[in-house]
Every structure is written in C-alpha cells, then in structure tokens.
Amino acid sequence: MRFFSETESDPAVSTERDALTRGLNPLAALDYVRTQGGAPAIAQVLRALPKDDQAILAGERRLSQRAWVPFMTQGRLLSAIDNVLGNADHTLLFEVGQHMARRDIPRLFRPFLKLGNPGWVIEFGMRMWRYYHSCGRWQIERTPVTVLATLHDHPAHEAFCSTFVGWMTGALEMGGGVHVMVDHPVCHARGAPNCVYTCRWNRRRRPDEQTEPMDRFTSDPSSLLVDPDE
Numbered sequence: 001m002r003f004f005s006e007t008e009s010d011p012a013v014s015t016e017r018d019a020l021t022r023g024l025n026p027l028a029a030l031d032y033v034r035t036q037g038g039a040p041a042i043a044q045v046l047r048a049l050p051k052d053d054q055a056i057l058a059g060e061r062r063l064s065q066r067a068w069v070p071f072m073t074q075g076r077l078l079s080a081i082d083n084v085l086g087n088a089d090h091t092l093l094f095e096v097g098q099h100m101a102r103r104d105i106p107r108l109f110r111p112f113l114k115l116g117n118p119g120w121v122i123e124f125g126m127r128m129w130r131y132y133h134s135c136g137r138w139q140i141e142r143t144p145v146t147v148l149a150t151l152h153d154h155p156a157h158e159a160f161c162s163t164f165v166g167w168m169t170g171a172l173e174m175g176g177g178v179h180v181m182v183d184h185p186v187c188h189a190r191g192a193p194n195c196v197y198t199c200r201w202n203r204r205r206r207p208d209e210q211t212e213p214m215d216r217f218t219s220d221p222s223s224l225l226v227d228p229d230e
C-alpha cells in the first residue's frame, strides 16, 4: 500500500469551488466530440452548457492545455456530451474516457508504455494527478494483475467518475493489459467518503523482469505536461 506524500502536507481541499483541472482534460473530451460529429456536434454540446462554462471552454481566449478550469465545468461538459451524443445514462462516457486515455497517454507517457506493466501506467498516472488537478490524493494498492485505487479529498461528479472508468480501462490497455475490467463500486457522488475504483486485467504476454523507472521522473514530472500550443 502506498500513500503519495506530495499532498499530505496540504490541508484537505475538497470543495467544488476549489477543485480545478487542467484545460487538457476538457480539450480531450471535446476531441472525442469532434471525432463523432465535427464542429456541429461541438456547438451542440456547448449550447447545452451554462454560459459561464461556454465562456471558459470556447470563449474569445483559446483554451490552453495548461490553463486551470473548474473541475465542475469538466463534469458538466461530460454530462452534456452524454446527454447530446449518448442516452443520458453515462454509457457513452466509458467511450469518452477511453478516447481521452488513447489521445493523451501516448503523448505524456510515451517512453514508458513499452514496459508492458499495465498497473504501473495507472500508478504513474495517479502520481501525476496533482499536475492535472488542484486537489485530491490517490491511495493505490497494486498486485501484478489488479489495482485498487481510492481518490481522497476531491469532490465527485458522477459523469466524471463514469468517464474515469473508461480512462482507466484505456490506460491499462495501452500498458499492455487485455480483458481489462474496471469498476467503480464506491463513489463520493453517491454519498461515500471517497471514490474507489477496482481494476483487473490479464497480461498480454509474460513480461520480463523490469525495473520501474518512477523515481527517475519525480524530480520534475511537470516536464511531462506538454502543451503543443506553447
């Protein structure tokens, strides 16, 4: 069991108003919309959002991947995508999350995907959480074919959680997992104290013994927050 220490000195910040996420995340979700219906679909999704969210996502100033935006704006965007393109039952959001993982993980983690260790990809992604989110702390328990991941001190939005199941599935598949199963049995949005995700997969092939390189990247992991706009 590992507790990531980088957030332990912070006061517990978990109000909806304080929670922010990087522009990378709504841009990835909007990229999914673009693949489904181009500019008309994006316009339709944006129209389903409150004016404040529209201004953040598609205002005069182009949204940068590094910009901080309210986490709840991302939650409402995902809900709008589900309502406009899906059946308003969160089923589509699995696909949205998978798309987001497939879009961003190769760019952010590219040198490390060859390791063929799906659980490591999830653990590394969670270690990077605070570079993409202003609050929250992950507790990870990992075996060679499972991860139990718990998010503490972060507000929940059910559309986000449903999308994150797809993101984790995509991340594990990109890390070499097959027959990936991710579930979200405990959710802060449904009254639990935190959000718990369970992951199980099979290995594509028997991996060689590998040294996990995480420590090499703790000195400046923000260098992985690439922004082609800059």
Ligand SMILES: [Zn+2]
Residues within 6 Å of the ligand: 156, 157, 158, 161, 184, 186, 187, 188, 189, 194, 195, 196
């Ligand atoms: Zn949840």
